Amino acid sequence: MTLKAKLKEDLTEAIRGRDELRSATLRLTLAAIAKEEVAGTTARELSDDEVQKVIAREAKKRREAADAFAKGGRGEQAEREKAEGVVLDEYLPKQLGDDELRQIVAEAVAEAKAGGAEGPRAMGAVMKIVNPKIAGRAEGGRVAAVVKQLLAE
Structure with missing residues (x-):
């Protein structure tokens, strides 16, 4: 159905x-x-x-x-x-918790850095990696905030 x-x-x-x-x-x-x-x-x-x-x-x-x-x-x-x-x-997939989201984003940041992307400019590259993995399980603004936070570290 x-x-x-x-x-x-x-x-x-x-x-x-x-x-x-x-x-x-x-x-x-x-x-x-x-x-x-x-x-x-x-x-x-x-x-x-x-x-x-x-x-x-x-x-x-x-x-x-x-x-x-x-x-x-x-x-x-x-x-x-x-x-x-x-x-x-009720009709949406279960939303990711903060810890799960942070874990996925951290992996994507590491992957992007391995590909040569550094600093705040790497945001686009990280988002390209993260978005397919998250696919509707977290709001874009929430994801972007975590990406910015981890890229700043």
């Missing part, structure tokens, strides 16, 4: 169970997936990896919105956004 099919099936269950939060979240996510499928010159079916990227993007939007609502003093809206983010996290 594809990830998109699972989302549709879970949406049907949420509607039957009258779970308003879950059904609204899955509807918005499926709409984002459909929009992505028709973007560009020709319509196409997204692969599971592409669907996962859309879900990750939607989850990130929810986290950012929750922070903005919290800063704006709208706690109820912030809680709703956080709850939607939790629903979406």
Whole structure:
């Protein structure tokens, strides 16, 4: 079963169970997936990896919105956004812990230095090595921060 099919099936269950939060979240996510499928010159079916990227993007939007609502003093809206983010996290791979991320980045830094890349300029080379290994299991900003930190050492 594809990830998109699972989302549709879970949406049907949420509607039957009258779970308003879950059904609204899955509807918005499926709409984002459909929009992505028709973007560009020709319509196409997204692969599971592409669907996962859309879900990750939607989850990130929810986290950012929750922070903005919290800063704006709208706690109820912030809680709703956080709850939607939790629903979406169920469809994403388990996120890497700080130690695991540091380990992967440290290996990539060593590999890049062995290839002749030094200092802050090596960031691009390190990111090229790290990104395929991490593949959606950590946010880019978090990865970049660890890379900068380890390159500065």
